Amino acid sequence: QRYYKMANRSYLDFAETMGFIPKAEPIVFQLYCEPMQRFRLAARGHGRVLPPEAERSRIDTYMDPLPFWYT
Incomplete structure (x- = not known):
């Protein structure tokens, strides 16, 4: 077990x-996370609802749909 x-x-x-x-x-x-990819695409300007301009670069950088390590 x-x-x-x-x-x-x-x-x-x-x-x-x-x-x-x-x-x-x-x-x-589930390795690939579809909701995180939707956040990332919204930060890039796709979709009806967009995040605030001040947060877009952070969302685009860290909301990767595949797991990764960063320092």
Whole structure:
């Protein structure tokens, strides 16, 4: 039960009986985040609702739809 908890049948059954998850189904990780891309596109001027001008560069820089590390 220690490894690959997102797909380990034994762990998923245990987690369901303990109430950690609603169903004993494999957990799918979503790497690409569509809502963050919509924020980024809004900062670039697309769409009906646009963020304030002062925040656009920050949103465009940090709202990357793929995970990344920055310092």
